[in-house]
Amino acid sequence: MRYEVWAPSASQVTLHADGRAYPMRREDGGWWRRAAPGTDGTRYGFALDDGPALPDPRARRLPDGPDGLAAVLDPTLSVWRHDWPGRPLPGAVLYELHVGTFTRTGTFEAAAEHLPHLAQLGVTHIELMPVCPFPGTHGWGYDGVAPWAVHEPYGGPGGLVRFVDAAHALGLGVVLDVVHNHLGPSGNHLPAFGPYFTDRHHTPWGAAVNLGEPEVRAYFTNSALAWLRDYRLDGLRLDAIHALTPRAPFLPELSSAVDELSQSLSRPLFLIAESDLNDPLTTTPRSSGGHGLHAQWNDDFHHALHTALTGESQGYYADFAADPAQALAKILRGGFFHDGTYSSFRNRPHGHPLNPSTTPPYRLLAYTQTHDQIGNRAQGDRLSAHLSPGLLACAAALTLCSPFTPMLFMGEEWGARTPWQYFTDHPDPALAEAVRTGRRREFAAHGWPSDAIPDPQSPETRLRSCLDWDEPKREPHARLLAWYRRLIALRRATPALTDPDWSYTALSTDDRTVHFRRGPVHLAVNLSPQPAALALGGTAAIVAAWSPVAPPDGAGVLHLPPETAAVLLAT
Structure with a gap:
């Protein structure tokens, strides 16, 4: 087989494969290549200028972790039992899932046992949090170091293939969260091979990925294409694109390559960006001067809804605290709350308005909870730790009946009481202590005593974060789960709820109520502990309600508990 590696600064490169050494030949562009024996499972690495053998930056498998040698992976040995035509993004309902805490076992195989639950729930796509190799066994996955490989403790490449195939058998698409803005810090060997990073720009994680270098852009683009092609994924979620410096031309190049792959495979593929820029160019088509990504997370929706539900006003919630219901109404009408308005949290104007002609609502993701919004709280506490089942039901209705693409976080559908905390498993004691100390210092600045911050390195922190699969069988969890199923079924059966148009027949709010109408559908929500009366402006029949609700009276007024x-539905 042919081995190759990009190492433009090396004077010599030696391939170490299956215990033997093979000098490599330098070719144009800083590439080194060599033919040598190798079959599935062959261990190999590259020694630069007589240094130690390092794993292949494009390794498809790292059976011994980020610091071990790579292993040859023969993709032709993958067994796919189910054809898959793909599932497009419009009309989707996503479900964010972390393999390591979806079950206490923490593997693809164990997670696959609960795929029927997700199919019955009615979601269309599973969004896996990162599965690239990272140090240790357990972690969030955002410190991965090998963007072509699969974390071995989860089940490795074979485990991911079987998980995706099982999901497809149930009609579920699979999206993968990938990290292009940083790697490591532990186990990152890329700097030894070439200029993958640049000191000209910095991110919260250190030197920026050198996206000004064409080979570095190609490294991440080809990695993305490999995930979509070889693992039959339906899409990718791009972590923190605001930390990609410089962003252009990487994002348009990536979206163009993915669109071309979609055409060649004859199935829909999509890219979803995480971005805090409120930049409409993210999802504006390339033909109109945008980056051409297919959707982006919308934190404004989360922040307005969270503030309305909890009354919290610290940090970025301060921008929404004055009138969260009105903030939510603005977002439902136009996508962003910060569309050039002043942000007190940032001390400057923020964002730009969307162009409704190039950005239909489904290009924005709406969510009540995410891994970040839960896990980056000091205690990793979910909304269910503080809110009544009724308020959780209201939050679900606002998210699942919004014009946006809804996304749920695992366990949300039954009001899981397990927290989701920040946990790591760094083998390096110095790094482990630095993470532990930094976490405590960060939250101490917000008034939390250090002994109240869970130790990220403690195995108990991860175990506390694992879902309890007995909860959905008990009340009040079972009732909330039934409500989620009902709302998702209504969304699937009611075209008005996924209409790509921004227009509303009616949209009104006051301090604690929200009422909007899209086509024949009315959503009426009362967040108050007191009864409320909403004028619907006509007759309508109730098709779903959290509590017993009488039909609108003769004047078209709905009395909500x-x-x-x-x-x-209007009649």
Whole structure:
């Protein structure tokens, strides 16, 4: 087989494969190549200028972790039992899932046992948090160092193939969260091979990825294409694109390559960006001067809804605290709250308005909870730790009946009481202590005593974060799960709820109520502990309600009990 590696600064490169050494030949562009024996499982690495053998930067498998040798992976040995035509993004309902805490076992195989639950819930796509190799056994995955490989403790490449195939058998698409903005810090050997990073720009994680170098852009683009092609994924979620410096031309190049692959495979593929820029160019088509990504997370929706539900006003919630219901109304009408408005959290104007002609609502993701919004709280506490089942039901209705693409975080659908905390498993004691100390210092600045911050390195922190699969069988969890199923079924069966148009027949709010209408569908939500009356402006029949709700009276007024949501169809 042919081995190759990009190492433009090396004077010599030696391939170490299956215990033997083979000098490599330098070719144009800083590439080194060599033919040598190798079959599936052959261990190999590259020694630069007589240094130690390092794993291949494009390793498809790292059976011994980020610091061990790579292993040859023969993709033709993958067994796919189910054809898959793909599932497009419009009309989707996503479900964010972390393999290591979805079950206590923490493997693809164990997670696959619960795929029927997700199919019955009605979601369309699973969004896996990062599965690239990282130090240790357990972690969030955002400190991965090998963007072509699969974390071995989860089940490695074979485990991912079987998981995706099992999901497809149930009609579920799979999206993968990938990290292009940083690697490591532990186990990152890329700097030894070439200029993968640049000191001209810095990110919260250190030197920026050198996206000004064409070979570095190609490294990440080809990695993305490999995930979509070889693992039959439906899409990728791009972590923190605002930390990609410089962003252009990487994002348009990536989106163009993915669109071309989609055409060649004859199935839909999409890219979802995480971005805090509120930049409409992210999802504006390339033909109109944008980056051409297919969707982006919308934190404004989360922040407005979270503030309305909890009353919290610290940090970035301060921008929404004055009137969260009105902030939510603005977002439902136009996508962003910060569209050039002043942000007190940032001390400057922020964002730009969307162009409704190039950005239909489904290009924005709406969510009540995510891994970040839970896990980056000091205690990793979910909304279910503080809110009544009624308010959780209201939050679900606002998210699942919004014009945006909804996304749930694992366990949200039954109001899971398990926290989701920040945990690591760094083998390096110095790095482990630095993470532990930094975490405590960060939250101490917000008034949390250090002994209240879970130790990220403690195995108990990860175990506390694992879902309890007995909860959905008990009340009040079972009732909330039934509500989520009902709302998702309504969304699937009611075209008005996924209409790509921004227009509303009606949209009104006050301090604790929200009422909007899209086509024949009314959503009425009362977040107050007191009853509320909403004028619907016509007759309508109730098709779903969290609590018993009487039909609108003769004047078209709906009387909602406290902390209740209702969906109605105009008659």
